[in-house]
Amino acid sequence: MVSDSELLLEVTDLKKYFPVQKGVFRKVVGHIKAVDGVSFGIKEGETLGLVGESGCGKTTVGRMIMGAYRPTGGSIWFQPPNGATRVDLAAIEPSKMKPLRRHIQMVFQDPFASLNPRMTVREILAEPLVVNRIARGRDLEDRVRSLIDLVGLKVQHLNRYPHAFSGGQRQRISIARALALYPRLLVADEPTSALDVSVQAQIVNLALEIQEQLGLAYLFISHDLGLIRHISQRIVLMYVGRVVEYAPAQSLFDRPRHPYTEALMSNVPSTRPELVGRKIILKGDPADPMNVPSGCPFHPRCLYAQQLCSQVVPPLLEVDAGHLVACHFSGSLNLTGCDALGCAI
Amino acid sequence: MPPILTVENLRVHFFLDEGVVRAVDDVSFSVEAGKTLGIVGESGSGKSVIGQSILRIIPSPGRIVNGKILLRIEEENGSSGNLDLVPLAPHGRLVRSIRGRDLTMIFQEPMNSFSPVHTIGSQIMEALRIHSDVSAAEARNRAIEMLGRVGIPSPENRIDGYPHQLSGGMRQRAMIAMALICNPRILIADEPTTALDVTIQAQILELLKELQQEFGMAILFVSHNLGVISEISDDVLVVYFGRVMEHAPVDVLFNEPLHPYTKALLRSVPGIDTPVRSHLATIEGTLPDPYADIVGCPFFGRCTECGGETICRDDPYELTKVADRHYVACPRMCIKT
Numbered sequence: 001m002v003s004d005s006e007l008l009l010e011v012t013d014l015k016k017y018f019p020v021q022k023g024v025f026r027k028v029v030g031h032i033k034a035v036d037g038v039s040f041g042i043k044e045g046e047t048l049g050l051v052g053e054s055g056c057g058k059t060t061v062g063r064m065i066m067g068a069y070r071p072t073g074g075s076i077w078f079q080p081p082n083g084a085t086r087v088d089l090a091a092i093e094p095s096k097m098k099p100l101r102r103h104i105q106m107v108f109q110d111p112f113a114s115l116n117p118r119m120t121v122r123e124i125l126a127e128p129l130v131v132n133r134i135a136r137g138r139d140l141e142d143r144v145r146s147l148i149d150l151v152g153l154k155v156q157h158l159n160r161y162p163h164a165f166s167g168g169q170r171q172r173i174s175i176a177r178a179l180a181l182y183p184r185l186l187v188a189d190e191p192t193s194a195l196d197v198s199v200q201a202q203i204v205n206l207a208l209e210i211q212e213q214l215g216l217a218y219l220f221i222s223h224d225l226g227l228i229r230h231i232s233q234r235i236v237l238m239y240v241g242r243v244v245e246y247a248p249a250q251s252l253f254d255r256p257r258h259p260y261t262e263a264l265m266s267n268v269p270s271t272r273p274e275l276v277g278r279k280i281i282l283k284g285d286p287a288d289p290m291n292v293p294s295g296c297p298f299h300p301r302c303l304y305a306q307q308l309c310s311q312v313v314p315p316l317l318e319v320d321a322g323h324l325v326a327c328h329f330s331g332s333l334n335l336t337g338c339d340a341l342g343c344a345i
Numbered sequence: 346m347p348p349i350l351t352v353e354n355l356r357v358h359f360f361l362d363e364g365v366v367r368a369v370d371d372v373s374f375s376v377e378a379g380k381t382l383g384i385v386g387e388s389g390s391g392k393s394v395i396g397q398s399i400l401r402i403i404p405s406p407g408r409i410v411n412g413k414i415l416l417r418i419e420e421e422n423g424s425s426g427n428l429d430l431v432p433l434a435p436h437g438r439l440v441r442s443i444r445g446r447d448l449t450m451i452f453q454e455p456m457n458s459f460s461p462v463h464t465i466g467s468q469i470m471e472a473l474r475i476h477s478d479v480s481a482a483e484a485r486n487r488a489i490e491m492l493g494r495v496g497i498p499s500p501e502n503r504i505d506g507y508p509h510q511l512s513g514g515m516r517q518r519a520m521i522a523m524a525l526i527c528n529p530r531i532l533i534a535d536e537p538t539t540a541l542d543v544t545i546q547a548q549i550l551e552l553l554k555e556l557q558q559e560f561g562m563a564i565l566f567v568s569h570n571l572g573v574i575s576e577i578s579d580d581v582l583v584v585y586f587g588r589v590m591e592h593a594p595v596d597v598l599f600n601e602p603l604h605p606y607t608k609a610l611l612r613s614v615p616g617i618d619t620p621v622r623s624h625l626a627t628i629e630g631t632l633p634d635p636y637a638d639i640v641g642c643p644f645f646g647r648c649t650e651c652g653g654e655t656i657c658r659d660d661p662y663e664l665t666k667v668a669d670r671h672y673v674a675c676p677r678m679c680i681k682t
Contacts, residue, residue, distance in 0.1 A: 053542040166631055196387040196569065198628035201613040205624050223542070230615035231622065249621065267547035269572025271614055273596045281551055282544045285512045339617070 007041040007079065008184055008217050009065065009104075014038045014074035014090070016060050020290065032290045034060040036241035037074070039316070042185065047211065047218040049232030049249070051225060053264075053286050056238040058221050062187045065089070065219065066106050067097055078104070081184055102132060105178035109190035111170035115162040121148070121173055122158040128180040143180070150213075151176040152206060168199035172206065179210065189221045204231060225268050229253055229338075234322075237261055240287045240297045243316055247323040253338040257325040260298050262335040265343050278341055296328070304333055347417060348375035349563050350399070350531055351427070355412035357391075357398050357587075364636035368394040368407065370587035371662065378530065379557065381564040383578030383595070385571060387610075389632055391587035392567050396533040399565070400450055401435040416447065416531075446476040449524040453536040455516035459508040465492075466504030469523045476527045491522040496552060514545035518552070525556060533565045538573060550577055571614055575599050580670065583607050586633060586643035589664055592672040603673045605650040642676060651677050 015038075017031040035057040042048045052058045063069045065076055067089060076089040080100060087100065108114040115124060125144045129135045135143050145155055151172040162170055171191060178186055188207070192200040204227065211218065222228050228235060228249075235252050237245045237260070245258045256262045263280040282301045287293055293300050299309035308328050316326040327333070357369035368391040376382045386392040397403045399414055415427040433440045452458045459468060469491065470484040479487070485504070492500035495518040497511075508516055517537060524532055534553070538546040554577065557564060568574050574581055574595075581598045583591040583606065591604040602608050612626035619625065630647040633639060641658045642648070651657045660676035667673050 053544065197571070198387065198610065198613045201625035201627045204615075205627060208622060208624070225543070226615050229621065230619065230625070233622075264543060267543045269543075269546070269550075269570060269576045271571045271575050271599055271611060271616055273575045273599050279547060279551070281547055285514055285545065286542060 006043055007077070008044045009079070009219075010039075010041040010075075010077040010086075011061070011065070012039045012075050012077070014061065014064060014076065015072045016057070016064060016069055017072045030290060033241050033292055034289055035064070035071075036292070038236075038238070038241070038243050039074075040236045040243065040246055042217050042219060044184070045211070045215045045217055046233045047220055047231055049228035049235040050219060050221045050238065051223065051228045051235060052238035053223060055240070055286060055289055057241040057289070058223075058238055059189055061238075062106070062189050062219060062221050065185075065187055066104060067101065102128075102181035103184045104187065105181065105183040105185075106187045106189065107171070107174050107178050107191045109193050111167050111174055111194060114174055115170055115177075117162055120159055120161055121153075124162075124173060124177055125158075125180055128177065132181060134181070147176040147180055150179065150210065166199075167195050168202055171195065171199075171203050175203075175206065175210070179214070182214070183216060185217045185219065187219045187221070190223070191220075192227065193222070193224070200227070207231065225264060237264075240289050240292055242297060243324075243326060244298065245323075245325045246316065247320075247325075251320065251323050255320075255337050256335050257319055257323065257330040257333070258298075258327045259302050259304050259333065259335065262341070263303075265338045266336075266341045268343050270343055278336070296326070304329060346377055347425075349378045349417045350565075351375040351413070351415040351417075352395075352399070353413040353415070355395070355398060355414065356410045357394050357403060357407055358410050359407040361406060365638075366635045367587050367638070369398060372412075372582075372584070372587070372589050373664070374582055374589070374592060376531065376563040376565060378563050379561045380579045381557065381566055381577055383574035383581040384565065384567045384584060385569065385574045385581060385610075386584035387569060387632075389635070390584045392569075392584045393535055394587075395584070396450065396535050396565060396567050399430070399531075399533060400444055400448055401430060401433065401440050402444075402450075403435075416443065442476070445472050445529075446527045447529055448531050448533065449527070449529040450533040450535065451517070451520050451524050451537045453539050455513070455520045456508060458520055459516065461508055464505050464507055465511070465519050465523075469504075469519075469526050472523055473526045488522070488526065491526050492519065495519070495522045495525075495556070496548070497522070513541055514548065517541065517545075517549055521549075521552065521556070525560060525562075528560060529562055531563045531565065533567070535567045536569070537566075539568070539570070546573070553577065571599075571611065583610070586639070588643060588662060588674065589672070590644065590674050592664065592670075594670050597668075597671055603667060603671075603678060604675050605648045606644045609649070642674070 014035055016035040017033050019028045020030045022029045038061055050058045064071050071090045077086045078089050079086050122144055125147050126140055129140055129143055148158060153172055192203050220231055232249050234248050236243055239260055245261050263282050266280045284301050287297050295310040295312055296314050299305040314326045314328045316324050318324050319330055353373050355369055355372045359366040359368055384392045398409055409431050414430040416430055418428050419425045466488050469488040473484045489500045489504055492503060497503050497515060497518050538549050566577050578595045581595050582589055585606050591607045609628045628647055633643055641660050645657045657676050664672045664674045665679040
């Protein structure tokens with residue numbers, strides 16, 4: 001779909017299994033397949049939305065890209081900005097990872113837990129610049145001031161501690177810190193989930209403005225389909241460790257190809273009472289990643305499941321330009337798009 | 346039909362060392378049997394305290410300082426009257442006999458609302474046996490029946506299970522079973538789906554609607570999520586800074602909101618009319634200082650429609666009727682009409 005050279009980051013067949021230990025001798029009795037063969041790519045300057053329910057492995061994917069977890073299998077190809085050759089972050093030696101880290105930064109969900117309460121905002125923003133020996137003295141102060149200005153806070157705020165700020169302001173500080181090293185990719189893991197809707201809107205606007213100014217790419221991880229639709233150009237939808245659908249945003253919402261996508265869209269609560277349309281109520285709970293069903297992991301809850309679905313894992317195949325789906329029957333199913341379902345997201 | 350619960354001029358204040366927080370400040374509403382009243386607001390708006398004050402479980406140092414909470418009591422001889430819950434002792438015999446029988450509550454995090462060391466069945470049966478005179482065997486049968494009714498598979502086995510053995514959605518179902526076992530007349534649901542995934546949230550909302558049809562209880566549904574509120578409510582109360590800003594039927598509120606705060610809140614959610622990657626409308630500024638005693642409109646200063654008219658700041662807060670079942674607290678608008 002996209003030639004490799006355009007991709008800033010390409011994830012291929014990424015896997016992460018967490019061992020489950022039991023007993024006095026911590027014997028490994030099984031594995032939680034948090035991420036099981038995920039592939040996608042992020043282009044320069046685009047926003048890729050990664051969406052799924054809790055336990056689907058979306059956060060684990062983000063953490064592997066950050067280098068916080070070592071993948072069990074697969075590759076994370078990253079294109080450094082200076083025209084150097086692509087490197088596989090999954091296989092790289094830790095010493096070579098360090099200079100690359102500055103290109104990929106992260107913003108976390110909980111702005112109350114991700115800032116050090118004993119550091120002033122100035123110290124928080126200066127730390128990445130000092131550690132990487134990028135700026136000092138007057139230059140450092142200028143960089144810090146331009147960062148705080150970029151996220152819409154004031155220079156007076158620099159001397160305060162995180163406790164003096166509201167949730168939305170703290171999230172702005174987290175974003176400023178992540179931008180200190182001019183990264184090429186920002187991994188944002190549920191950055192607005194802890195915030196009220198009016199504040200969420202401010203952070204989303206800020207994210208869009210910054211992207212326009214700096215041209216960096218986002219991997220935007222969220223469970224909120226409405227938000228993902230608003231912000232993303234392309235979307236990856238995950239279900240218990242696997243990619244279910246991977247498509248341009250418009251194409252995904254106009255014509256979903258996977259029954260899970262359709263059900264998920266119909267379940268998003270709508271703020272238009274007269275539009276409340278057909279709700280597809282799924283049976284049961286999301287599958288347990290410790291004990292993934294055979295075949296298609298979604299088949300026990302799927303309305304269209306047939307015998308084949310419980311036996312063979314469906315491959316992720318391209319069904320339309322850039323639209324990939326993992327369903328045996330995506331060709332024969334006639335699924336309803338978001339607007340036709342009456343879902344007002 | 347007379348309302349089953351009427352709240353009049355309720356004020357709940359928290360007396361802290363730093364000052365007095367007016368968590369609920371002059372709130373009035375009523376609910377009819379079989380209807381759902383949605384209470385929506387941002388964090389810190391006091392929406393949860395409204396639910397807690399009805400059950401008389403406000404955490405210390407909060408106190409009801411004014412107002413009435415009238416619960417309609419129908420005697421067996423056909424006469425009826427209202428019982429005011431406010432003068433009752435919060436731990437007294439009468440309140441305890443009402444709590445769990447007439448008024449019940451479900452919470453956001455079901456793991457924290459169940460005792461982890463007792464089986465689900467024993468906790469459901471306890472509620473039943475306190476409030477009605479049934480034998481242990483019958484209570485067990487009723488509990489199994491109720492667990493089955495809320496959609497828990499093989500309830501005869503699950504009844505002896507512990508809360509940690511259930512998934513989040515199943516625990517929420519068990520909590521609903523516990524709340525409904527005595528056939529309450531009013532169910533207060535405080536963010537019951539916030540911790541759940543959307544597919545599970547849709548299941549629980551559907552279940553609540555079905556059970557309401559079947560048992561005819563009134564639901565007070567507290568949530569910050571506008572979408573959830575629009576799906577479940579008949580009427581909606583928009584709360585800001587402890588005050589009701591707008592009270593309207595659900596379709597009126599979401600289609601023709603009148604209060605600038607309601608409008609701003611609705612605009613800030615990306616919806617069908619918002620172009621993708623466009624600038625979302627925001628509400629500038631922050632909530633007023635929680636210790637402040639604001640006479641006029643608490644939204645003054647963040648409101649984009651009033652243009653700083655002093656009337657908004659100085660005119661005492663008042664909820665005015667603008668149409669049938671539609672109330673707005675906006676001084677500017679109410680003067681014009």
